Amino acid sequence: MEENLEFPDLLRLIDERSTAFRAVVAAAPDLDAQVPTCPGWTLFDLVKHLGGGDRFWAAIVGAGAADAPPAEAVAARAALEVPQEREALLAWLDGSTQLLLGALRAAGPESGCWTWWPASQSPQTAGGTARHRVQETAVHTYDAQLAAGTPQPLPVELALDGVEEFLFTVCATPSAWPHKPTAFDFHAAEGRSWRLTVDGDGARTTRIPAPTAATGEDSDAAGASVHGTASELVLYLYDRIQADTLHVDGDAGLLDLLRAWEPEEK
Numbered sequence: 001m002e003e004n005l006e007f008p009d010l011l012r013l014i015d016e017r018s019t020a021f022r023a024v025v026a027a028a029p030d031l032d033a034q035v036p037t038c039p040g041w042t043l044f045d046l047v048k049h050l051g052g053g054d055r056f057w058a059a060i061v062g063a064g065a066a067d068a069p070p071a072e073a074v075a076a077r078a079a080l081e082v083p084q085e086r087e088a089l090l091a092w093l094d095g096s097t098q099l100l101l102g103a104l105r106a107a108g109p110e111s112g113c114w115t116w117w118p119a120s121q122s123p124q125t126a127g128g129t130a131r132h133r134v135q136e137t138a139v140h141t142y143d144a145q146l147a148a149g150t151p152q153p154l155p156v157e158l159a160l161d162g163v164e165e166f167l168f169t170v171c172a173t174p175s176a177w178p179h180k181p182t183a184f185d186f187h188a189a190e191g192r193s194w195r196l197t198v199d200g201d202g203a204r205t206t207r208i209p210a211p212t213a214a215t216g217e218d219s220d221a222a223g224a225s226v227h228g229t230a231s232e233l234v235l236y237l238y239d240r241i242q243a244d245t246l247h248v249d250g251d252a253g254l255l256d257l258l259r260a261w262e263p264e265e266k
Contacts, residue, residue, distance in 0.1 A: 033148065042145050167205040
């Protein structure tokens with residue numbers, strides 16, 4: 001069974017994707033360009049969001065275990081002002097990433113901190129935060145590339161971890177599934193698969209063997225199965241691409257129910 005990315009790898013990927021994001025911003029003809037996957041946002045808005053998020057989570061990780069984010073961090077994010085000039089903006093963005101990376105390194109992966117996912121399968125730790133920030137940064141880098149007309153697939157190692165991170169963090173819940181119990185399988189072309197089971201006990205994800213030509217797939221086990229590259233699966237889960245761009249077996253309508261579900265407790 002494949003292991004999760006190690007903490008140093010998560011920090012490296014945050015740095016790499018942040019560097020890629022800044023490269024897009026540096027080369028963009030216009031920071032007022034609209035971001036198609038973030039309706040109403042410009043590229044400048046996206047920079048402010050990502051950099052502000054890095055600073056916010058740096059403060060959360062630095063505060064240690066808590067029942068809520070630090071009041072100062074919440075206030076700072078609400079009142080956030082960023083440079084308007086591009087060179088200064090890029091320097092601010094780089095500084096934001098370095099604040100986050102510094103806080104994560106100082107804390108270490110097992111250090112507790114507040115997160116918005118207490119009822120999920122992901123830990124409320126600096127390591128869990130780093131794993132999620134990798135994906136936030138990667139998806140917003142894709143958003144920026146799309147705004148600039150140069151979208152690129154997410155790196156494979158990052159995307160493979162990203163499918164599981166999304167299912168563990170965003171989908172897992174103890175809230176009862178309000179429909180007939182079922183399961184959703186997600187198969188990455190790179191050879192990794194997961195099953196999201198939903199029923200009266202909530203939603204939870206496990207890794208499953210990838211289907212092969214010899215074994216095929218148990219069509220009765222999952223109500224819907226989604227096949228694509230790991231990058232495509234992450235972008236689908238984050239609502240950047242639609243299900244009709246992937247291969248879906250089973251009842252595709254179940255995916256609409258999953259997308260529309262808003263559990264009472266997360």
